Amino acid sequence: MSDVALCLKNLGKMYKLYQRPIDKVLDAFGMDRWLFWRQHADREFWALRGLDLRVDKGERVGLIGRNGAGKSTLLKIVAGTVNPTEGQVAVHGNVQALLELGTGFHPEFTGRQNIRVSLAYLGFDAAQIRDQEDEIIDFAELDEFIDQPVKTYSAGMYARLAFSTATSMAPDILIIDEVLGAGDAYFAGKCVERMQRLTHETGATVLFVSHDLASVQRLCERVVWIERGRIRLQGDPLETIKAYMATIRKEEEVRLVARDLKVLKKQAVLLDRHEDIYTRFLFHLVASTDKPPAAHHRIVGLTLWAGDEQVGVIDVGGPMDNDPEHLHYIMDAPRYMDWGKPRSQGGLTYRDYGDFQGLYAHAPFEFAVPKSYGLQEHHRELRLEVDAQCRAEEVAVEVHTPNGYVRLGCLPYGDRHVTVFPLPMHLILDKDGHAFSQEAELPEPATNETASADMATSSSTSEYGSRLATITSVTMLDDQGRECRVFDLEQPIRVVLAFEAHQRLHNPVFVFCVYLPDGQCFTQWVVTAQELGFDEMIGRGQVTFEVTHAVMGKAAYVASAAIFKYLNEQGHGTESYHVLDRCVHFQIVGPPYEPVERGLCLQPFHAVFELTNSC
């Protein structure tokens, strides 16, 4: 007998995105062929493509990945509720799928009635149903609610009932999609134990999707990281989760730095808005003649580099290459753009740029670059790499600047070739040389001078003081001396306050104060110039706070920096020279799974053990 529970080969799922609802109806009836203009009126959106996965019987496999990566689509295909567009799916055994809350149970029926209906549907007889029913109610801990209609249940109660019912039937393959997220931590723990038991006792195979990485790590023997419709990495749970968390962490760094740049620039802090964090670079392929391209040119990949760092890749023709939810994507609006449909040939994905009757006869694409990249000199050298096979010498690559499109060059024709185009930053930068300055509010290069200028001219209430001394920058560094906003638990942290005293000041006080998100002061670091060995200060300098062992627990923090004239008897700074209120956001993160919750403060302690009554 085969050991394989499920085997997916070259799996792909394509959704057609229609311009108008009527197009979907015409397509459903096969009438789209009759309308000549319909040929390219829909877009192909590949949620998954080229995906291979084998899961053995009794394996517990976790699927992780960002929202919209394609995890649920994959589970739905395995569960049989969605048909794949291409590839093979072999599922061996009966499948119980908990895919979406709100499906499966009748809202008007009570919990008990729903259990009975579900079991009867699976072919249980009356005696078996009676046996199972008590066990299900017991596990779900819904005793006093079990005779209420499920429409009155909270999401957590619903999840408990759904999970208990599905797992009572000892399926061969159990599919759980984020359902546990609706329950509390206690119930999630119970579920994990039950799934472990199921695999041990009945040999059930579990496919588990969750954003709760701790549960994934506890339950699964293998973790598969899905990104943009493909498997990015799979293997050992800890290693895979760590790699996934590292990319999430990088994005979080970018977001936190961008947020503080906004604070420094005194702009409305609409946090997490895409445009606050990234600058968009718009490119297009266009025929070097004035006419649409005469041939079809195969475009395989587009990559943007900043120095030696890959800022982004568009895997042209790959899954979700046209998804504007991603930072880097192609724009393939039918009848406007001249991108062909995504194609896959021998494992290679691509699209053609040709004459597809696009109004603008061009093939545009966009990359989003974190604004923080503009802060480092070597990052300001951006270059675009185009992997393509052109049939004639007629494809030009252009970048959009404040004065319209500027030609970067043409693609060579003949064999497949990677061409690199340095970006003319002098055309993309504004007249003051500010990085990525198509937008008025762009950050300045983070030298102390410019930061100082920003702070000195601001009139925001988040900054105040006599300004006899000013803080010109606040930098958080990790143990390697790298600028950092996301720290590991108990990791060393250094905070550098750069300052400029505009006149001779006697024994000022430097403060770095860390707040919890609710505004409570968590810890305040205070030091006087005298304690640092100076009675007076004038000119530029910096104070470095060093923490060798941070006691801050896992949370998001915000910090203020200040220079005061002196501290009063209550230890508060009075007569502020310069206060930057809540100017730095940072996070402390931990491993995905910790056996013991350690709280918000990792209080060092010493424990003593004594036996007072030994026998």
Ligand SMILES: Nc1ncnc2c1ncn2[C@@H]1O[C@H](COP(=O)(O)OP(=O)(O)OP(=O)(O)O)[C@@H](O)[C@H]1O
């Ligand atoms: N019926 C549909 N029509 C069009 N696009 C769809 C459809 N169902 C899903 N998608 C798209 O497919 C992509 C993958 O969605 P999916 O739900 O599989 O992602 P996910 O990884 O499960 O996300 P989440 O973690 O948020 O549940 C998304 O871009 C989604 O918008």
